[in-house]
Amino acid sequence: MADGAPSPLPTGIGLRARHLEELPVRKPDVGFLEIHAENYLNGGPALKRVERLRADYRFSLHAVGLSLGSAEGLDAVHLARVKALVDRLQPDLVSDHLSWSVTSATYLNDLLPLPYTEESLAVVCRNVERLQESLGRRVLVENPSSYLSFTHSTIGEAEFLAAIVARTGCGLLCDVNNIHVTCSNMRLDPTAYLDALPRSAIGEFHLAGHVINDADGETILIDDHGSRVAEPVWALLREALARFGEQPTLIEWDTDVPDLDVLIDEAARADRERRAFHMGAAA
């Protein structure tokens, strides 16, 4: 890459309902928009607005409800609806999480943790393969934020992700904030976590804020996507950049969503970090 050249794709932002009117008018210079698939599966005015934005922006489709870790497999009806949306929007990226949220016809609306066992690995790989076959494309699987681990886990989380990549050919969405949160909560080393991820599989970075809480008198970090990216997470992004190079990068903000300018400002900071890495790598 040329010395000091701009990043290939500037940092994107999550598209949130409160910015749906402002975005098409202001058209801020962000690299792409990421939408939550489950908010746009019915069509209607919301989807029409998103489709109008396609003239000006590239898209990433981030699913939160496929439940890739469900032992009972993917829900065929939901999968078909997500496929219809992918076909309609033709996003650059499609992703969901290493977690589960559906069991016995109940959707729990959280990214629930898996025991990292051979049984879980077989379940997740079967679901990822089915998703990729259905969509006819590679998907990215995102590392979750965790608040507990299971005593019968036999595989580390990063190694588990690497095994999914090896078996299914999927890519990984490296959520840098989630690595910070999980490693802090589980007393893991975030550098070792990054080292265990397969470099060529990383296809996107996520950045978000978290909150520091207390449980049983101990500090616990909660991934609430409700504030600016914390300094330790920016530091971890620099480590991720050094390993995986520049990737499409997203600022996520889901609770207490602020003015659009705040998201644009966070995206600009991410771009500065990436430029600094770029200059350093070229020097």
Added chain:
Amino acid sequence: MSALSLADLQTAFRSACLGSDSPDLAALVDGERIGADARLRIYRHHVFDSLSTALGATFSSVLSLVGEGFFRMLAREYIAHTPPSGPVLSEYGADFPDFIERHERVRDLVYLADAARLDWALTRAYGSDGGTALTAAALAAIAPEALGELRLRLRMGVSLLRSAYPVDRIWAVAHGKDDASIDLASGGVELVVFQRDDDAAFARLTRGEAAMLVACDGATGLAVALERASDADSSFDFATALPKFLNLDILAAP
């Protein structure tokens, strides 16, 4: 302690998230520094909190009318009893209005269930694909002799709501668009709820208009629907009603 299968672990986790203690599950959680119960509570809290927020977004009038604290109490009870069956949260809460109607603690708020029904209808209208609306030109192209048997259907996402209370004004008060006091005895309303280009909205109907649309929705031919409208309201005038329906885009293209 032997490990549960993944399917059994997920069933136990579901119970833990919805409020039941699950010793089998807690025994599998690493409780170092922070105990298993405290760790599981984080997930339980998030499940209830995020689903309450989702219900509050759908039932925004109810939230405004009863206040956040009371709404969360109602939502918590509802979620524990009726968790969502799928991941599209705008589709969650179909029977929340009936739950409200049966709930002892809001029995005095006689209009609250209908406010919830209006919220639900608006959410459904907003989240519907809509399909194509009937136009005057399409109607004019139909042979006059076929009109009597013509089956006009409501457009997808359009719904009808009858309330014994002025629920449209109650909605306006809840959303800060009307600050007048409302006399609950002032009479009921018939509403049609529909999608517009960028949002969803509602409009009042006369009794005759509502009777006609109810009949159409029941797959009745136009001649019979007009009879029902006149039976319900002797002043019903199709020549006034039809342009209103076409203007609101509430009828589906044939």
